[in-house]
Amino acid sequence: MLINCSAYRDGHKLAEIPVEDISEYILLPDTFVWVALKDAAPAELAVMQEEFGLHELAVEDAMRGHQRPKIEEYGDTLFVVVKTVEPQGDELVVGEVDVFVGPHFALTSRQNAEHGFTDVRARAEREPALLRQGPAFVLYALMDAVVDRYFPLVEALEAELEAIEERIFIRGSQRKNIERLYALKRKALVLRHAVVPLMETVGKLHGGRVPAVCTGTDAYFRDVHDHLYRLNGTLDAIRETIGTAIQVNLSMVAIEEGEVNKKLAAWAAIFAVFTAFAGVWGMNFEHMPELHWRYGYAVALLVMALVAGFMHRRFKRAGWL
């Protein structure tokens, strides 16, 4: 689905143009065309391939989708794949933005991503001084937007981790904790798989040899790279902390089980003593003098209570009750 197809000159929008005119506009000097597609059908991409003269392999990748974040050079055209991550209920949904950047055009095609990039275009159009830098700036603006949207997600993971940590040493919450830790781990993994390859990828757009269309925009891509590096650091810390928390959870399970076992066993012991005494005085020997005492029964109950009380106190002191 075509979202927008406009031509820009010197950082200013010329006009929205029909798709058929693209191939003419991209020949004009100081002009570039910026096209945005959403969930593009193969036919739409085929048209774009022809208008922009895109490389067959890149277009195939864009059609198939499910690429990893990457940057590929085909002659003077860049093919960039970026992953969007969007929360949906309790899940993270991964989408994809494919960007083709040539000297005179930028074509973006997003799939499976709810949140569009009209705000990116609007902001770019408000700053002609920046947009004048051409398609590479469009690429930057889009990447920056995608990466900025990772931050609240990672912060949500951090918040969730902190919430779990507050309950990690609380008795009786271990089953819930391990479930939450596992869910968190999975989400962190989803984000990591969006962030890490993109970080490696953006690293190729600044410092060292940079693709021709990106020369002069080094500092921008270094900034994006830097944000990804920071996200990666946070995700690493989350990952390590989850790992430790899972280990700690196991220790806590074992510790709590031990505590309960001790408590139960202590009570069992107290009752076993009762039963043993009662058993003794329930024996049928003929000559058991105490059975005939006037206060034998009372004394017996007293003895049993005293022993039980003594045991209770000892167990209490040992910290078992």
Next chain:
Amino acid sequence: MLINCSAYRDGHKLAEIPVEDISEYILLPDTFVWVALKDAAPAELAVMQEEFGLHELAVEDAMRGHQRPKIEEYGDTLFVVVKTVEPQGDELVVGEVDVFVGPHFALTSRQNAEHGFTDVRARAEREPALLRQGPAFVLYALMDAVVDRYFPLVEALEAELEAIEERIFIRGSQRKNIERLYALKRKALVLRHAVVPLMETVGKLHGGRVPAVCTGTDAYFRDVHDHLYRLNGTLDAIRETIGTAIQVNLSMVAIEEGEVNKKLAAWAAIFAVFTAFAGVWGMNFEHMPELHWRYGYAVALLVMALVAGFMHRRFKRAGWL
């Protein structure tokens, strides 16, 4: 066993040729010979060695089999080893495709692989524009086919992992889960050992210095590399998730054991109380007034029932029953 031996010129099939004529055809300009063997006997490979002038060490490797995925240059000839992985019942079977690629020939020899590559040849023959690029394209087409066949296997692992994850917190399924996780881990390892060395290997066919026979087909091998990189990422994620799942499994085993222990111990406590009371009133003291009451027995049963009921409620509240 010889599967096919054909000569191609300008991307079009000339003819199937007898093995003895190979050494003549490979001298013709713009012509290359594409031979396919299956479970080749040493004698067959010896004939090929002579016809194509292959290097002794490479042929030895091909004879012995069980090589790791690799690419080796012998003069202007490439020797490439690729692993096939095929599902067979509940197991993954690893086979091998050895490819010799020279300026005028491509020789493929597969071992222990059910699924052949006639479809690859057929498709290549339908696209002369691509096949015209010569033996390097044959190598690409074959690699691409092998790698494409990894995807459904990796997806099957992901599906199995998800199926396990759905049961990971379900009571009583821990033994089954750990068995399935272990089996999954083994399969993931098999695939990893096909994918990782191949990825490193294909990395040498694009970017940087590329063997002479592969110049001009960079983009194709980058595409294969990219698929392998993606597979590797997915396998890494599977691996990490399995590791966490095994840890979580252990926590769940401990948690469930604790739950069962508590339940059993709670019931045991209730019965122990019964037994203790009964023991007391079963003692043989002469002077136990309540034994002579009219409703002594009924009161005793009531007391026992009340105590048991009280304990039951407390245990219920504590979440033990």
Next chain:
Amino acid sequence: MLINCSAYRDGHKLAEIPVEDISEYILLPDTFVWVALKDAAPAELAVMQEEFGLHELAVEDAMRGHQRPKIEEYGDTLFVVVKTVEPQGDELVVGEVDVFVGPHFALTSRQNAEHGFTDVRARAEREPALLRQGPAFVLYALMDAVVDRYFPLVEALEAELEAIEERIFIRGSQRKNIERLYALKRKALVLRHAVVPLMETVGKLHGGRVPAVCTGTDAYFRDVHDHLYRLNGTLDAIRETIGTAIQVNLSMVAIEEGEVNKKLAAWAAIFAVFTAFAGVWGMNFEHMPELHWRYGYAVALLVMALVAGFMHRRFKRAGWL
């Protein structure tokens, strides 16, 4: 908030100067301006941007804060981000110092950091021979101060770890130990995330290609790098030891639980024997000769005591009691 704004020539302080004059002073030969801000408002940074001609992206980073430690070159200006870590109660608070270093100025802006750097300025002013080396020396002095403040924190972690280790094999302290280990791990992670990226970063200021403003101060930055490297080594050792200690803790929990279980079960067994004997002699068979013996009861008690004593001794020897 402006803390200080002074001009220096040849290592000697000229004067405190008003902010508006900065742009003039930095044009004077052999002169540089050193400005210190604290929790700077956007407006203050905007003024600085204009006076010093700072790059927009760097200023944006400084405004937003929460950057990772890094060094970025914008033309002949360096933008450096360093993390401060300060203890606050039982927590570690992370602050940030942003430093802009040009050929004729050094601008430092700290956020969320209690402890200022007036001591650094004072010491630098006392050593004109060093301060003569210009803004790069200011950068060094500040980094050195920040890094030096990491040391007591890392040493506190080491001391805490040793304190835990002394209790790791002590019975009954496992719950406390695991809580302390987890808290320690978190603190170590906070420090690691300040130290590691800074170490990588400072590595770019000595050896190899060094930014122009830092030439001639190689040895100083190597010294800082070296301190960071040492901190990193210590943190790694702490991390590894915590990991092992958590594993050991789990073993200790299991061992102690086993010990308690054995003790309880042994006592239970002794009482069960009592009960069993008593039960037997409590049966109502008509012909149980021992019941009629004169000393039957005494013998019965003796037998029970002997058996219990025997069991007690055996359990004692087996190390269960």
Next chain:
Amino acid sequence: MLINCSAYRDGHKLAEIPVEDISEYILLPDTFVWVALKDAAPAELAVMQEEFGLHELAVEDAMRGHQRPKIEEYGDTLFVVVKTVEPQGDELVVGEVDVFVGPHFALTSRQNAEHGFTDVRARAEREPALLRQGPAFVLYALMDAVVDRYFPLVEALEAELEAIEERIFIRGSQRKNIERLYALKRKALVLRHAVVPLMETVGKLHGGRVPAVCTGTDAYFRDVHDHLYRLNGTLDAIRETIGTAIQVNLSMVAIEEGEVNKKLAAWAAIFAVFTAFAGVWGMNFEHMPELHWRYGYAVALLVMALVAGFMHRRFKRAGWL
């Protein structure tokens, strides 16, 4: 102990020569001397040092033994250390082969290695075309032999691992399994310490800059490197699988303990119910009507049996019995 000392020209054996003549033979054109020592005494090595002009440090290393696998260049001489691994009963014994390779000689000295290399020499002498390549070929042939002998050992580890895996989920075999896994891990470590440094080492003999004596034999050393790389891959897989298996073992221990606990507790509960009922009817209240019923006893036994039966069925269904 001197095993063999022969001179070769153009790939053919000239003669066995006395040690004193070595220094003359190695001056003849197209000639090289191949000496083999076993558990050489310092004196023997001293003679060799003089005859071949070996570097003092290398000879010291050879005398001391226990070197790690390595390759060192001393002028135009290579000093190579390779580890042999031989099974001895249930242990792996590590030996060492030190090889000095110069333009006109190859000196091999093996220590603590039962299995000699006469077969290597015999095969080399049967193939003059290869042996003509000089001392570098001798080095290759020897390395190839050593590495080839690793394969059956690694395969034995794989077989042992598979044997353990078949028993890993079998009830009651966990103690045996963990013992076998630990033993396996140790053996894998022994092999890894022979393979990994050698792999790094051989990597220096092909590709990139190669020592002068090895030029022209690149392909051979690449082949050895490749074998080592494959061994390493297999050892890595073994290592990872052992790690997982140990974790799984722990889960299995916990699961089985849980199963046994449930079974025992279930039986205990059934008997506790018997005892509780019997206790009740064993009380001495005067007015317990059922005690006087004609079939009271039978009914009581029946009730007890029914309750026990009911419990048995419920436990059976719950999978505890």
Next chain:
Amino acid sequence: MLINCSAYRDGHKLAEIPVEDISEYILLPDTFVWVALKDAAPAELAVMQEEFGLHELAVEDAMRGHQRPKIEEYGDTLFVVVKTVEPQGDELVVGEVDVFVGPHFALTSRQNAEHGFTDVRARAEREPALLRQGPAFVLYALMDAVVDRYFPLVEALEAELEAIEERIFIRGSQRKNIERLYALKRKALVLRHAVVPLMETVGKLHGGRVPAVCTGTDAYFRDVHDHLYRLNGTLDAIRETIGTAIQVNLSMVAIEEGEVNKKLAAWAAIFAVFTAFAGVWGMNFEHMPELHWRYGYAVALLVMALVAGFMHRRFKRAGWL
């Protein structure tokens, strides 16, 4: 404290010289001064700084101590820090040797190290051919001595590990084992932190670009590097084995607990059966015919004994007793 201060020419000792003359001697051709300090006071180091013209930062490091192993170039002077490790009772004590090496001097300053280096000096003086190579040889001789002293320590760790391994599957030794493993791990970590940075450091003294004072002594430092590499390999193996042993220990704890539990539960079951039977025959029903049989009691005891015997045999067979 000054230990020794001597001048050497052409590998021969000239004389012990007073500290004040150092600055003159180091100007003489073919002459170098070798000074050894122990626990040097700041004043002593200040004198040395002046006499030798040492760099301020290096001297500061030497004064402060607690540096990591490293090599730093200050002009044509090398500053080297090496860690000594000495056993003291059951602990490992870490000391430090700082070495300054210039074209005409070697200054060594050891701190917190009992074992001195007079033997190194004595041996060097006995071999003028080697000592003629100048201060770089002194550096080598000292490093070699320090590294050689690591070997017995690492071997002691290996021996301790083997001693633990022999007891790892022995019943009842798990608490002791885990304590020993933990202590071992800590010692291994201490050695690792002496070895690893030194290894990286010495790597800079051979191969590639080598500091000027060390040219020509490449082979010596490669030898030291090699020893460190070997130590590192052994320490890695120890570390990995400890890790596995700790995991195995946990499994063993669980297995043994399971065994004890089964044994106790089995005995408990046998006694519970006794008690249940006795309970039944202790009931007070009027009509319990067997109570009136002549041999009722004997039969009852027999039945109980038979049932107990049967259970005992079954438990025995199941491996629980």
